[in-house]
Amino acid sequence: MTAPDVALRRLRDQLPLLAALVLVWNLLWGTWSWANLLSGVVVAVAVTWLLPLPPVTGGAGFHPAAALRYLARFATDLATSSAEVAWSALRPRGLSSGAIISVPLRTDSDLLLTMITESLCLVPGSIVIDLDREARTVALHLLSVRDLAEVERQRAEVLATEERVVRAFGSAADIAALDTAPDRRTAP
Numbered sequence: 001m002t003a004p005d006v007a008l009r010r011l012r013d014q015l016p017l018l019a020a021l022v023l024v025w026n027l028l029w030g031t032w033s034w035a036n037l038l039s040g041v042v043v044a045v046a047v048t049w050l051l052p053l054p055p056v057t058g059g060a061g062f063h064p065a066a067a068l069r070y071l072a073r074f075a076t077d078l079a080t081s082s083a084e085v086a087w088s089a090l091r092p093r094g095l096s097s098g099a100i101i102s103v104p105l106r107t108d109s110d111l112l113l114t115m116i117t118e119s120l121c122l123v124p125g126s127i128v129i130d131l132d133r134e135a136r137t138v139a140l141h142l143l144s145v146r147d148l149a150e151v152e153r154q155r156a157e158v159l160a161t162e163e164r165v166v167r168a169f170g171s172a173a174d175i176a177a178l179d180t181a182p183d184r185r186t187a188p
Helices: 003-029 034-050 064-090 110-122 148-169 172-180
Strands: 099-104 126-132 137-142
Touching (some): 003 034, 064 148, 099 148, 110 137, 110 148, 137 148
Antiparallel strands (some): 099 137, 126 137
C-alpha cells in the first residue's frame, strides 16, 4: 500500500470520531455558526493528529429498525428499573438480598462488548463489576434479588440486552455469529 492509500484509509477510519468531536465542539459553544463548525473541524483534526487512537474497525454496523427496538427497550428498562430501585429504597422492609452473577456472552467484538456493558451499567439495579475479555464473560452485582428464579431472569435479560445491541450495531458477521453461537446461558 502506498502512503496516500494508508492516509486515506486512516482518515476514513477516523471520520466517525472527527464528526463526533466537531459535534461536541459545537454543542460546547452552545450556538451553531460556520465559524464554530470550521474551528471544530480544525480542533478535531488537531486532536486526532496529536493524540492518535487506534482505529475502531470492524464490528460496527447500524441497523435502524433494530436500533429503534434497542432504544425503546432501553428506555423502558431505564424507567421501570428506576421505579423499582426507588421503591426498594423507600419500602418499609428495606432492600432484599443482592447477588453477583456471571453471564457468558456470545459476541467477540470489543466495541459491542463495551456497548453491552455500558447498557447494563446505565440501567439502575445492577452494575458491571468485571468483564473478562478472553472468556467473554460479564459479572454483575444485582441490587435486589428475591430467589433463584430472579437470578435466572436477570441472566436472561443480560443475554437479551446483548442480542439487541448486536442486532442494532453489529456487523453482518457479528449477527451471524450470534445466531450460530451455542447457548451459553448457564455460567461456567
